[in-house]
Amino acid sequence: MMLIEETSVPDTALPVDAFKAHLRLGSGFGTDSLQDEVLVSFLRAALAAIEARTGKALLRRVFHWSLAGWRAVDAQALPLAPVHAVSTVTIVARDGAETVIDPQRYWLERDAQRPVLRSTGAALPGVPKGGSVTLVIDAGFGAAWGQVPADLQQAVFLLAAHYYEFRHETSLSDGCMPFGVSSLIERYKSVRLGFGAIQ
Template identity: 35%
Template sequence: MTLFRTAEPAAEPVTLADVKAHLRLDGDREDALLSGLIKAARCEVERATGCALLTQEWRLLLDRWPRSNLVVFSIHPVRAVVAITVFDGDGHPTVLDPGSILLDGTTRPARLLIEAPPAPGKALSGIEIDLRAGFGDAGTDVPDLLKRAVILLAAHWFEFRTELEPAARPASFPRGYERLIAPYQTRRL
């Protein structure tokens, strides 16, 4: 099972002005750097929580259907299944009828039930599920704690950009960041 993003969100969940206000910065000398840090911070928050903050497109590749025909997604929230394609042994696609699926995209994890799916003929990645995930299209749709985590992280990386850390150590995280994202992380049992 492989899940990857096929289309980035059209915007970021926080604005450049939001981060500049947090940092108490005037002027535009650092705008390019800050914009890059906002995107990096959004990607890190999404990685740490498994949440797509803004609407974006994803593809899940499966070798075969689960025995229960219940597909579980690791990304949250799933807004819609755009297409399900099953490939035969010669690589010819069959697109499934949307009426044959039942999506429960707001639960965590999101689930997709498929009635009597055709078996893939390809041994590897014979099933492609294209989906749309995210809290919405605008920053106002993103939960406030996650927006604050993006701001805090981008600002922290801006403030400590000259610190050199050994390659084996991960990027540093500010105090309070873990508490902001904790309600959105999945519990590992």
């Protein structure tokens, strides 16, 4: 499986000014924008870390997902949420030939944790041996920062501030996640069901 971000979050969508206020950085000195590039980099890093831990796309954008075959004959759980639409489903043969599937053959079951692509018939289109299937997915809470849930906004700020304050520290353990951040994102983590579940 391979999930690729087709459209990235523009710098203008990132809450740089709000993050400055969170850090209590001074303003009105004519040098307010000097650290913007650094702050943007830490916001992007925090955003990516929160998305990876929760399986949620915070800001809305387009993703390209490729997999070798369906998890179940008639349904496939999607790798992130919330999903607004599955724009296209394309079957790719081993020789590279592509077949775009009629949207009437599938539908999106929306879910806050694990949205699912389901067949309108008995089965999703077959994936040939050695081939793959690719989906174009529109996902995210919204295009504007204000559409992201408040607790996830706070988690991003806390983690980005942690990165900022310890930017010169090299002895922190890999995957370090402050407790406050872990608490805020806990309820957003994907629920993994037992054997046989659609995943």
